[in-house]
Amino acid sequence: MYIQENIKTQIKAEYDVAVCGGGFGGISAALASARQGKKTVLFEKQFMLGGLGTAGIVTIYLPLCDGYGHQVSYGIAEELLRLSISHGAEARYPDNWLDGVGTRGENDKRFCVQYNPQLFAILAEKLLIDEGVDILYGTYAVGVRMNGDKISHIITENKSGRLAYKVGSVVDATGDCDIAKFAGAPTDTFKQGNVLAAWYYSAGKSGYKLNQIGCSDTPEEEKTVQNKKTELLVDRRFTGLDGDELSEQTCLSHLSTFNDFLKKRKDDPEVMPVTIATTPQIRMTRKIVGEYELSDKETHKYFEDSIGMVSDWKKRGPVYEVPFGTLYSARVKNLICAGRCISVNETLWDVMRVIPCCAVTGQAAGTAAAMTDDFTSLSVKELQRILEENGVVLHEKDII
Numbered sequence: 001m002y003i004q005e006n007i008k009t010q011i012k013a014e015y016d017v018a019v020c021g022g023g024f025g026g027i028s029a030a031l032a033s034a035r036q037g038k039k040t041v042l043f044e045k046q047f048m049l050g051g052l053g054t055a056g057i058v059t060i061y062l063p064l065c066d067g068y069g070h071q072v073s074y075g076i077a078e079e080l081l082r083l084s085i086s087h088g089a090e091a092r093y094p095d096n097w098l099d100g101v102g103t104r105g106e107n108d109k110r111f112c113v114q115y116n117p118q119l120f121a122i123l124a125e126k127l128l129i130d131e132g133v134d135i136l137y138g139t140y141a142v143g144v145r146m147n148g149d150k151i152s153h154i155i156t157e158n159k160s161g162r163l164a165y166k167v168g169s170v171v172d173a174t175g176d177c178d179i180a181k182f183a184g185a186p187t188d189t190f191k192q193g194n195v196l197a198a199w200y201y202s203a204g205k206s207g208y209k210l211n212q213i214g215c216s217d218t219p220e221e222e223k224t225v226q227n228k229k230t231e232l233l234v235d236r237r238f239t240g241l242d243g244d245e246l247s248e249q250t251c252l253s254h255l256s257t258f259n260d261f262l263k264k265r266k267d268d269p270e271v272m273p274v275t276i277a278t279t280p281q282i283r284m285t286r287k288i289v290g291e292y293e294l295s296d297k298e299t300h301k302y303f304e305d306s307i308g309m310v311s312d313w314k315k316r317g318p319v320y321e322v323p324f325g326t327l328y329s330a331r332v333k334n335l336i337c338a339g340r341c342i343s344v345n346e347t348l349w350d351v352m353r354v355i356p357c358c359a360v361t362g363q364a365a366g367t368a369a370a371m372t373d374d375f376t377s378l379s380v381k382e383l384q385r386i387l388e389e390n391g392v393v394l395h396e397k398d399i400i
């Protein structure tokens with residue numbers, strides 16, 4: 001059964017670039033767009049920036065390097081890593097990278113840090129405001145209005161009600177490809193579903209601590225007896241795309257946190273949970289089917305339209321150049337994706353979803369969105385020129 005609603009929606013404002021979602025993908029995109037001088041708005045459904053990387057208690061900024069002493073991700077990916085620990089890292093402080101001392105050989109620590117989520121959210125917000133981005137918190141992008149094969153308006157809902165924003169181009173940084181779905185662009189979902197996670201912070205005798213409860217979905221061949229993290233918390237999986245299921249997932253996650261806390265209490269009567277996630281900890285949900293789908297087999301491959309590089313957080317060695325075609329579908333000409341919803345195959349998704357990759361694709365998407373409202377006719381050479389001007393290294397052959 002349905003009800004028919006005739007809603008008149010007020011057009012609140014007009015922006016050159018609308019970024020939907022304020023995780024690492026969206027922060028990077030909004031920053032890049034505003035730095036190109038474009039009037040930029042960022043819609044975020046929560047009341048803090050950072051997405052999974054703050055509200056989701058996922059505070060390990062995975063490596064910018066290949067594990068053999070070569071940095072591969074630059075630009076905003078490095079800027080945000082440094083910002084995240086500008087008032088102190090929580091752990092994994094890689095002196096050899098940050099201070100330019102020591103060697104960066106095979107056995108050195110990777111260029112990876114653990115940061116404080118609260119501080120990062122505040123610092124990222126300040127940075128975006130200083131760069132002129134309009135941040136709209138508590139604002140859900142709930143739909144789009146199309147004009148042919150372009151999005152003309154983003155429809156939002158917040159405390160003020162339902163509002164429309166006229167837009168030039170749109171960055172889908174929702175992590176879930178919500179905007180692409182609304183606009184009718186081709187998307188795909190994570191078939192096998194996600195395992196339950198319950199990462200949280202506690203404070204006790206051993207200090208303030210990140211508890212990584214719930215493993216990532218390690219492929220069978222990578223599982224080892226020593227790797228205790230491969231134990232599943234519950235025997236079911238989650239799509240992350242259904243309202244009822246997300247509430248169940250959240251309650252199960254809370255229960256896992258509570259059980260873990262009770263276990264810890266046996267050794268430490270003072271231990272307390274101090275921060276739990278305020279967003280569902282789900283890794284892979286929906287992605288765009290883009291003009292190009294990057295595969296896990298394409299390591300060390302030269303792409304003429306590369307917009308930057310990423311490494312593999314799971315192992316030393318692999319480097320991927322990211323082709324521009326992974327960010328958009330020609331079906332919706334002024335929509336581009338950033339973060340964990342870009343076009344990659346199922347195996348590579350687990351590599352590309354992490355924070356540095358989201359920042360790399362965010363910078364490219366935001367820069368491109370500032371240049372055009374038709375990604376099918378964008379000059380990729382010009383995009384690459386601007387990215388390089390802003391610190392990005394595009395090709396593996398150019399790594400020092």
Ligand SMILES: Cc1cc2nc3c(=O)[nH]c(=O)nc-3n(C[C@H](O)[C@H](O)[C@H](O)COP(=O)(O)OP(=O)(O)OC[C@H]3O[C@@H](n4cnc5c(N)ncnc54)[C@H](O)[C@@H]3O)c2cc1C
Nearest residue numbers: 021023024025045051052141174175197281339340354355
């Ligand atoms: C349990 C777990 C552990 C992980 N471990 C690590 C790790 O150790 N290191 C690492 O680097 N990565 C890790 N990851 C992955 C990483 O945290 C995320 O994939 C990455 O942060 C995603 O960034 P994003 O910007 O693409 O999306 P998100 O962080 O999901 O951000 C999307 C933002 O958009 C907002 N949003 C969504 N829909 C809408 C809408 N319709 N309207 C308005 N706003 C919307 C959300 O509130 C959110 O703020 C982990 C993930 C999980 C779940």
